[in-house]
Amino acid sequence: MQVNNEFKPTIVAFCCNWCSYAGADLSGTNRLNYPANVKIIRVPCSCRVNPMFILRAFQRGADGVIICGCHPGDCHYTTGNYYARRRMTLLFSMLDYLGIEKGRTRVEWVSAAEGAKFAATMNEFVETVTKLGENKRLEDLRCKN
Amino acid sequence: MQRIGVFVCWCGTNIAATVDVKAVAEALGKEPGVVFATDYQYMCSQAGQDMIRDAIKEHNLGGVVICSCSPRMHETTFRKTAEKAGLNPYMVEIANIREQCSWIHKDMPTATEKAVILGRAAIAKVHLNAPLTAGESPVTKRALVIGGGIAGIQTALDIADAGFPVDIVEKKPTIGGKMTQIDKTFPTLDCAACILTPKMVEAAQNENIRIFSYSEVDSVKGFVGNFHATIRRKARYVKEDVCTGCGLCTEKCPQKKVPNEFNLGLDNRRAIYIPFAQAVPKVATIDPNYCTMLKSGKCGVCAKVCTAGAIDYKQKDEFIEEDYGAIVVATGFNPIKLDRYDEYAYSQSPDVVTSLEFERLMNAAGPTAGTLLRPSDGEHPHTLVFVQCVGSRETRDCGKPYCSKICCMYTAKHAMLCREKYPDTEVYVFYIDVRTPGKNFDEFYRRAVEEYGVHYIKGMVGKVVPENGKLKVQASDLLSNEQIHIDADMVILAAAIEPDESARSIATMLTASMDTNDFFTEAHPKLRPVESPTAGIFLSGVCQGPKDIPETVAQAGAAASKVIGLLAKDHLMCNPCVAEANELMCNGCSSCEKVCPYGAITYSDKEFPGPNRTRVLRRVASVNPAVCQGCGACTVACPSGAMDLKGFSTSQIMAEVDAICK
Amino acid sequence: MQKNQELELTATIKRISGVNPRLCMKCGKCSATCPAFDEMDYHPHQFVDLVDKGQIEKLMNSKGIWNCLSCFACLERCPRMVEPAKLIEAVRLAVIRQQGQNHLKPEQIPDLLDENLPQQAITSAFRKYAK
Numbered sequence: 001m002q003v004n005n006e007f008k009p010t011i012v013a014f015c016c017n018w019c020s021y022a023g024a025d026l027s028g029t030n031r032l033n034y035p036a037n038v039k040i041i042r043v044p045c046s047c048r049v050n051p052m053f054i055l056r057a058f059q060r061g062a063d064g065v066i067i068c069g070c071h072p073g074d075c076h077y078t079t080g081n082y083y084a085r086r087r088m089t090l091l092f093s094m095l096d097y098l099g100i101e102k103g104r105t106r107v108e109w110v111s112a113a114e115g116a117k118f119a120a121t122m123n124e125f126v127e128t129v130t131k132l133g134e135n136k137r138l139e140d141l142r143c144k145n
Numbered sequence: 146m147q148r149i150g151v152f153v154c155w156c157g158t159n160i161a162a163t164v165d166v167k168a169v170a171e172a173l174g175k176e177p178g179v180v181f182a183t184d185y186q187y188m189c190s191q192a193g194q195d196m197i198r199d200a201i202k203e204h205n206l207g208g209v210v211i212c213s214c215s216p217r218m219h220e221t222t223f224r225k226t227a228e229k230a231g232l233n234p235y236m237v238e239i240a241n242i243r244e245q246c247s248w249i250h251k252d253m254p255t256a257t258e259k260a261v262i263l264g265r266a267a268i269a270k271v272h273l274n275a276p277l278t279a280g281e282s283p284v285t286k287r288a289l290v291i292g293g294g295i296a297g298i299q300t301a302l303d304i305a306d307a308g309f310p311v312d313i314v315e316k317k318p319t320i321g322g323k324m325t326q327i328d329k330t331f332p333t334l335d336c337a338a339c340i341l342t343p344k345m346v347e348a349a350q351n352e353n354i355r356i357f358s359y360s361e362v363d364s365v366k367g368f369v370g371n372f373h374a375t376i377r378r379k380a381r382y383v384k385e386d387v388c389t390g391c392g393l394c395t396e397k398c399p400q401k402k403v404p405n406e407f408n409l410g411l412d413n414r415r416a417i418y419i420p421f422a423q424a425v426p427k428v429a430t431i432d433p434n435y436c437t438m439l440k441s442g443k444c445g446v447c448a449k450v451c452t453a454g455a456i457d458y459k460q461k462d463e464f465i466e467e468d469y470g471a472i473v474v475a476t477g478f479n480p481i482k483l484d485r486y487d488e489y490a491y492s493q494s495p496d497v498v499t500s501l502e503f504e505r506l507m508n509a510a511g512p513t514a515g516t517l518l519r520p521s522d523g524e525h526p527h528t529l530v531f532v533q534c535v536g537s538r539e540t541r542d543c544g545k546p547y548c549s550k551i552c553c554m555y556t557a558k559h560a561m562l563c564r565e566k567y568p569d570t571e572v573y574v575f576y577i578d579v580r581t582p583g584k585n586f587d588e589f590y591r592r593a594v595e596e597y598g599v600h601y602i603k604g605m606v607g608k609v610v611p612e613n614g615k616l617k618v619q620a621s622d623l624l625s626n627e628q629i630h631i632d633a634d635m636v637i638l639a640a641a642i643e644p645d646e647s648a649r650s651i652a653t654m655l656t657a658s659m660d661t662n663d664f665f666t667e668a669h670p671k672l673r674p675v676e677s678p679t680a681g682i683f684l685s686g687v688c689q690g691p692k693d694i695p696e697t698v699a700q701a702g703a704a705a706s707k708v709i710g711l712l713a714k715d716h717l718m719c720n721p722c723v724a725e726a727n728e729l730m731c732n733g734c735s736s737c738e739k740v741c742p743y744g745a746i747t748y749s750d751k752e753f754p755g756p757n758r759t760r761v762l763r764r765v766a767s768v769n770p771a772v773c774q775g776c777g778a779c780t781v782a783c784p785s786g787a788m789d790l791k792g793f794s795t796s797q798i799m800a801e802v803d804a805i806c807k
Numbered sequence: 808m809q810k811n812q813e814l815e816l817t818a819t820i821k822r823i824s825g826v827n828p829r830l831c832m833k834c835g836k837c838s839a840t841c842p843a844f845d846e847m848d849y850h851p852h853q854f855v856d857l858v859d860k861g862q863i864e865k866l867m868n869s870k871g872i873w874n875c876l877s878c879f880a881c882l883e884r885c886p887r888m889v890e891p892a893k894l895i896e897a898v899r900l901a902v903i904r905q906q907g908q909n910h911l912k913p914e915q916i917p918d919l920l921d922e923n924l925p926q927q928a929i930t931s932a933f934r935k936y937a938k
Contacts, residue, residue: 540830541885544886577835606839607840619839621836626853
């Protein structure tokens with residue numbers, strides 16, 4: 001029980017430069033709290049997120065990975081988020097099969113104006129991942145020093 | 146390994162209040178490769194920037210990490226600072242410890258720990274940064290406008306006024322487009338020809354504008370600033386530079402039974418014709434489908450009567466090649482075909498007409514010389530029924546799911562004009578919703594009801610049956626919850642509008658994207674409404690979405706200003722963060738080409754060293770850096786890992802992931 | 808309880824018919840096209856509206872549902888593919904089911920058979936009168 005209380009999951013968030021990264025900035029500007037476990041990596045578009053990045057994150061001990069992009073139809077590059085959505089649907093179902101629960105992976109659309117949604121999404125995601133506990137399934141123990 | 150300098154900003158108390166900046170600088174100073182780490186109150190201030198510049202020189206830094214506010218705020222500032230110190234601007238990375246750390250966390254140890262991790266990720270990335278230089282490409286100072294309607298004319302005039310040469314390519318024998326067929330314009334009831342024809346003449350006389358009428362764009366190659374187009378000038382069998390437009394041939398031609406498309410087939414023209422009196426260029430054209438001389442070699446009347454000797458039966462299609470810096474699409478629209486709307490009896494009775502046909506019937510230059518007469522018997526109609534939303538807002542596959550936007554207003558106009566010219570008529574308009582947003586639009590519609598006594602009925606016409614010279618209209622009146630029956634003399638259908646059928650092939654040619662309705666997509670629905678996502682392609686008029694004339698003219702001007710902004714530059718600076726194919730790894734599978742929204746990827750056969758000192762030809766991808774916008778879709782689609790995105794390379798993002806998960 | 812029943816009934820009607828009344832844009836073309844308009848107490852467009860509002864009971868008590876000719880003109884001409892005729896059919900079914908009144912029982916069939924009766928008529932009679 002004690003262990004669970006102190007467990008702080010590591011969350012990697014990939015945010016597209018045009019919508020979600022700006023949305024994350026806005027939630028900061030509005031001083032909306034979300035847990036410090038979330039670390040954001042800026043990518044030009046959600047379609048830049050290679051499934052390899054997600055596998056690598058889990059391999060290196062991440063407990064959850066979230067990808068944020070522009071709302072469908074609003075992509076700065078017109079179609080990028082559609083590719084991301086399709087690729088991630090496939091990847092996540094495979095990860096689920098490998099034992100990475102669906103709750104640990106997520107795609108969310110956050111626009112540059114949705115600071116509140118960004119914070120709320122992160123809060124909720126961290127809560128879900130915390131409940132699921134540590135990711136041991138895909139972690140490469142050789143990476144642990 | 147780069148020699149890296151880390152600069153932690155306090156941002157006054159914005160960062161320093163929740164992040165222990167000194168501890169962050171100290172912790173990051175111990176990271177591998179970091180040779181210098183410091184903190185300062187305001188890194189973006191002149192003093193802060195000087196500090197960075199001096200440190201770069203003093204410690205011979207190869208990479209810089211700045212822990213400060215969002216890169217969206219000051220990335221450019223710090224890149225410029227680095228550049229001034231002689232470092233490549235793309236060797237700078239920002240760790241966002243304000244918006245994404247100090248402002249959202251209240252607890253100092255937590256925030257400090259996160260700031261260190263974000264700093265580490267930035268350091269890991271900067272280790273793998275490579276100096277990037279923005280490429281330049283020259284700009285051809287000439288624009289191509291595809292489509293010579295009001296949108297194309299206005300765009301061309303505005304570009305020409307700024308001093309740039311423009312070519313208009315129009316597939317019909319004359320420019321002017323749909324507006325030439327319209328009688329009056331709402332809401333002012335100006336005569337359309339009176340305001341359009343001067344513009345057509347102006348375009349023809351402008352030194353900077355060339356008009357290629359009766360021509361089509363055959364192919365377009367190249368990219369922004371450097372397009373190369375082939376224009377097909379279709380044979381009109383009349384020498385354009387010799388014909389005086391006297392029209393004698395069009396009176397003497399013995400082939401009299403050619404449906405006149407300008408009047409939508411409501412009357413006939415000859416096989417040699419000038420579409421209308423004010424056509425630009427005013428040159429005759431022979432219709433090869435009807436000309437007896439061209440079909441059987443017997444006739445030649447037009448050549449005999451032509452005093453200028455302009456007729457040339459042996460004329461062939463001509464091809465013109467030209468370079469352009471920008472292309473404007475202004476392909477316009479057509480009303481949809483109504484042959485699948487049997488319920489309205491459009492194909493059964495000539496007295497059921499579309500609104501555009503009705504324009505011609507009301508027009509002084511139309512088939513009835515402006516007197517409203519029934520097409521079937523030439524009698525004066527007394528009861529007219531207008532049906533709105535025919536094919537618009539319809540999810541059946543014969544219709545269009547969108548609102549065509551202009552029908553409510555032109556129907557109000559038609560109804561009003563009928564009542565004004567012929568007070569003895571009863572005019573009914575069946576509507577689902579009357580949509581009249583626009584300056585003086587609703588007032589106009591209300592005038593039709595209040596002053597002119599047009600009967601607006603909320604409901605829809607269910608069927609029209611021609612019977613004993615009348616049209617039996619069965620409709621619903623939703624407000625009185627009744628089914629009503631009207632014996633009408635004419636039924637006018639407000640047909641939905643759809644993009645011109647040529648738009649799809651032009652979009653493919655230009656790699657400009659379209660929506661499911663074949664309207665061109667804009668680069669951003671709110672902020673870049675006149676640009677296509679493909680650089681150098683601009684949109685004008687209805688090809689982008691339904692519009693009325695003032696909106697079309699406004700968009701045409703906006704497109705022109707964007708074109709002028711592009712052509713005014715001698716060179717285009719390209720974004721250096723673009724995709725790049727590793728030719729040694731590429732297997733030529735085309736996966737990247739398919740996902741690229743900009744058509745930036747092309748394939749070519751290249752020679753590579755093969756086994757036993759042979760040379761092998763392989764098909765490999767190459768990215769045009771002037772066209773690529775750097776989204777990275779191709780990098781993930783590439784199965785062999787040959788594609789990478791500069792500035793956001795796979796190894797850089799992996800390094801960030803590693804640093805965060807450590 | 809009343810509300811729950813109503814919701815359940817509406818869901819049943821939507822399920823049986825496969826129609827989504829929210830697609831309706833209230834143009835009235837169904838009523839404009841209906842040949843039995845004058846015979847019906849609720850007209851096709853009202854039908855769609857009442858299902859959307861969940862007032863199925865009104866429709867079940869209406870005589871109009873038995874006067875619908877099932878000519879499918881409304882379905883054919885609806886611009887939004889709402890298919891009002893299918894809703895009416897579904898309400899008829901709901902009435903039959905609710906009353907437990909099977910107007911046709913399988914036992915009756917042998918007596919009804921004669922040489923001229925096509926197989927299809929039996930099938931369609933079952934469809935309309937026995938659920």
